[in-house]
Amino acid sequence: MKNNPYRPVAARILKITRETAIEFTLRVEAQADITPGQFFQVSLPRTGEAPISVSSFTRDWIEFTIRAVGKLTNVLHQLKEGDTIFIRGPYGTGFPLEKYKDRNLIIVAGGSGLAPVRPLIQKALDGSIGVKSLRLIAGFKNSEGILFSHQFEDWADKCDFTLTIDKPEPGWTGNTGMVTEHIRKLSDIDFADTEVVVVGPGVMMKFSTAEFVLLGVAEEKIWVSFERLMSCGIGKCGHCKIDYTYVCLDGPVLNYTHASTLID
Amino acid sequence: MQSFDFNYQQFAEVFARLGKKFRLFGPKRVPGRGRFSDTDLITYADLQNPEDLETAEKSYLSPKSIVFPPDETTFYFTADQFTEPELSDNRETIVFLRPCDINGIERLDRIFLENGKVKDPYYQRRREKLHFFMIECRESFENCFCVAMNANRTDNFATAIRFAPEKVSVMIQNESFLEAFAEVGKKSDFVPEFVKKDSKAVNLPDVEDMPADIFSDSLWDEYDSRCIACGRCNTSCVTCSCFSTVDIFYPDSRNCGERRRVWDGCHLDGFTDMAGGHSFRKDKGDRMRFKTFHKIYDFRKRFSEDMCVGCGRCDDVCPEYISFSSCINKLSDRLSGGKKDEE
Numbered sequence: 001m002k003n004n005p006y007r008p009v010a011a012r013i014l015k016i017t018r019e020t021a022i023e024f025t026l027r028v029e030a031q032a033d034i035t036p037g038q039f040f041q042v043s044l045p046r047t048g049e050a051p052i053s054v055s056s057f058t059r060d061w062i063e064f065t066i067r068a069v070g071k072l073t074n075v076l077h078q079l080k081e082g083d084t085i086f087i088r089g090p091y092g093t094g095f096p097l098e099k100y101k102d103r104n105l106i107i108v109a110g111g112s113g114l115a116p117v118r119p120l121i122q123k124a125l126d127g128s129i130g131v132k133s134l135r136l137i138a139g140f141k142n143s144e145g146i147l148f149s150h151q152f153e154d155w156a157d158k159c160d161f162t163l164t165i166d167k168p169e170p171g172w173t174g175n176t177g178m179v180t181e182h183i184r185k186l187s188d189i190d191f192a193d194t195e196v197v198v199v200g201p202g203v204m205m206k207f208s209t210a211e212f213v214l215l216g217v218a219e220e221k222i223w224v225s226f227e228r229l230m231s232c233g234i235g236k237c238g239h240c241k242i243d244y245t246y247v248c249l250d251g252p253v254l255n256y257t258h259a260s261t262l263i264d
Numbered sequence: 265m266q267s268f269d270f271n272y273q274q275f276a277e278v279f280a281r282l283g284k285k286f287r288l289f290g291p292k293r294v295p296g297r298g299r300f301s302d303t304d305l306i307t308y309a310d311l312q313n314p315e316d317l318e319t320a321e322k323s324y325l326s327p328k329s330i331v332f333p334p335d336e337t338t339f340y341f342t343a344d345q346f347t348e349p350e351l352s353d354n355r356e357t358i359v360f361l362r363p364c365d366i367n368g369i370e371r372l373d374r375i376f377l378e379n380g381k382v383k384d385p386y387y388q389r390r391r392e393k394l395h396f397f398m399i400e401c402r403e404s405f406e407n408c409f410c411v412a413m414n415a416n417r418t419d420n421f422a423t424a425i426r427f428a429p430e431k432v433s434v435m436i437q438n439e440s441f442l443e444a445f446a447e448v449g450k451k452s453d454f455v456p457e458f459v460k461k462d463s464k465a466v467n468l469p470d471v472e473d474m475p476a477d478i479f480s481d482s483l484w485d486e487y488d489s490r491c492i493a494c495g496r497c498n499t500s501c502v503t504c505s506c507f508s509t510v511d512i513f514y515p516d517s518r519n520c521g522e523r524r525r526v527w528d529g530c531h532l533d534g535f536t537d538m539a540g541g542h543s544f545r546k547d548k549g550d551r552m553r554f555k556t557f558h559k560i561y562d563f564r565k566r567f568s569e570d571m572c573v574g575c576g577r578c579d580d581v582c583p584e585y586i587s588f589s590s591c592i593n594k595l596s597d598r599l600s601g602g603k604k605d606e607e
Contacts (some may be wrong), residue, residue: 001389045523049511071539129339229543235375236375239453246380
């Protein structure tokens, strides 16, 4: 069969990073033309296939940060360096980087929502997008759920970085409170010249985008990313459809003016 | 374009001749297998004899399985090797079907061949083999509303056939079939007719964008309790194209297995379940709303035509006697500010 879009390619695991008790990052040897925000269909023959967003990439490798909570992800969790996974992609519409050029960029990520925005953070910090400034707010339920902590020092050096956990806990000296509380403190920003990215659980995105709208950010300057069940990634299987929108094609990154009209 | 008349014996000759070269697929009566005792099941199946072809009644299932089987292996796995299966039957296929179903397969084309600008190769290789032999519908069957859905007519057929009590009339559009028919038939001026009036009057909503409050309107509430999420409306629908991917391994060797895609449907439990436990549309009413909007509203936004072709099979098969066409009418009434709490 020529050009079978369902046929994945083998990708060798170069490195496994344990992020939390149930989350880990697989770095695989693969080359692809990726826009931050896009995803791959990751599979293991005889176990299954699922959409996983790219959490980092270079010319030589791609990283996927995965929570072991499903049929496939639990088996991926058992793999070792040198093992092979299968991937096809990248799929979907990523972040519109050209819109962020010469703008102040605010990124708010909740929990594992930090994974799909990490390539965007990296590109904003290494100068390849050309943002004027970056403010990053990352929120987690608790300190045990924190992802990518090894990069925090670097991020804090290069941008205005706020890390917060939802509730105070013994021994925690950093920020606490939901990300919405930290969004409210952003009133000193020139919102006319700013683009906002909000990615995380549905409830977190709903309230965070509402905070930005209250602060006076125009809806067309707010971007979110959706997560849905998918079997194909290419607009056939129907699982991710909301109204006329296919999250796998038109998303996962959607402008708020579009996303806010979608009712599952 | 030429037309011919046949008596049934002559038609059987043509049928036999075509059967030597083509796979023949059409509605078939299976005695005693209907839903109720002493009723027959009309289903789509391979046809061996001309008597197999059921020409009088509507089929319970649609012909979509010929292009989109309920269960299809996409890859065989041997260790880390992926192998695509060959088609088990490589013949060109004649499919006998009614105008609504031809329109229905065109709707499937939108999804499998156009959406996302990627062609689905498993669908495409089956689709390319099809030749439509249209069975003329002159009167609407029970629950049919193809006229309202603008799917009562088509000119996308190789031949169009009228099965009258004493004779069979055939109009041939695809010249490659001319010889098989011309040798036996008597020239005629037959032109197929199309259904002009639905057995059930259906009013489509006349809105560009659904108002947000209609998504949570009480009109959907009755389906919370009436629908049992059996998915028959999805499986019987010629235009329902959703599937899930399932991997299996063989019990005797974990190294060998398959990746399959199987029909799935928006009324079924688990359709939106994500790893970690999150899901959408837990209430059946929400699923009914989602399906209804897809069939008669949002598909049109993407493809400039409605998805539903009005075959009425979802009404025929529903074990809870939910009527999709009644639902459309209730929605239209509600949108035009009319009747509130009927039925």
